[in-house]
Amino acid sequence: MRTISNLGLHPWGVIIVLLLWWQIILPVTVFARVTPEDIVNSKKEAYESRVVNYSAAHRQNLEIFSKKIVEVNKKRTDELDRIMVAxxxxxxEYETRLRQGSGGQGRRADEIEKARYWITYAHEAVAYQAAKIYIFDLSGESNITRDALNTISFFQSELNSARSKVINSQKILTDVVKLK
Amino acid sequence: MKFPKVLIIIIFLGVMATFVIMSRTGSNKMVSPQIVSQNQAAATPTPTPTPVLININQSSNLETETKNLTPDDFSGDFKVLREEAGRF
Known part of the structure; x- marks a missing residue:
């Protein structure tokens, strides 16, 4: 404080100035949230800025390949979605039978709720996967095959992750419907 | 020269109040039009017909039906994609 006073600044004045700066800076840091959409847009920008320098044949190959990834993702997530509906x-149906039968749904309410939770969770994961957009992370025209393979590996791991959630909810459901 | 304490408190409260007002109005402004439109779309769900995979009735064996719902293995799709990428 002595040093600040020696500079001719009042300590409270310094605090107020700091508070004002904090007020200006903080909203920027708080509200500059990065959304998935921002990530996709920045990847798209990076892709477009690089692909311009590629040969026409390679550009076309990437475009066709990108469409194939979209097709596979759609086909597989549609299948997973139908499984989740089923x-x-x-x-x-299990719940209806319990209600119409011996009235044992009270005892099984926890198991049914657990199964419903995991079915909903898996269904959401499938919907999220269906909305995914894959953009090549290009590192150079000579590495085009490697870049495409990296994108495939990433896509495969994500699609398999959604599939494993579906299988997990299937196991939980099997355990529930086994109960008579 | 002493800075009056009351003035300091008033300025401090003013700064805080401004910050609160800015953060509330700011948070609304920061929502992009695309997100708003997505939320509006979510509020009015459009029916998407999903073909049902199974037909469940009173006589269905639920355990068997559940076991039949195992998703296909996707490795064939990725094998094809990798082969195509290899031809670049």
Whole structure:
């Protein structure tokens, strides 16, 4: 404080100035959230700025390949989505039978709720995967095959992750419907 | 020269109040039009017909039906994609 005073600044004045700066800076840091959309846009920009320098044949190959990834993702997530709808139907039917039968749904309520939770969780994961957009992270025209393979590996790991969630909810549902 | 304490408190409160007002109005402004439109779209769901994979009725064996729902192995798709990438 002595040093600040020696400079001719009042300590409270310094605090107020710092507070004002904090007020200006903080909103920027708080609200500059990075959304998935921002990430996709920045990847798109990077891709477009690099692909311009590629040969026409390679550009076309990348475009066709990108469409194939979209097709595979759609085909597979549609299949997983249908499975999730079917799992939910089975659980509903199981619940209906319990209600109409011996009235044992009270005892099984926890198991049914658990299965419903994991079915919903897996269904959301599938919907999220269906909305994914894959953009090549290009490192150079000579590395085009490697870059494409990297994108495939990433896509495969994500699609398999959604699939494993579907299998997990299937196991939980099987355990529930086994209970008579 | 002493800075009046009341003035310091008033300035401090003013700064805080301004910050709160800015953060509230700012948070609304920061929502991109695309996100707003997505939220609006979510509020009015459009029916997407999903073909049902199974037909469940009173006589269905639920355990068997559940076991039949195992998703296909996707490795064949990725094998084809890798082969195509190799031809670049």
């Amino acid at each position: 799992q939910a139907l089975i659980l509903d």
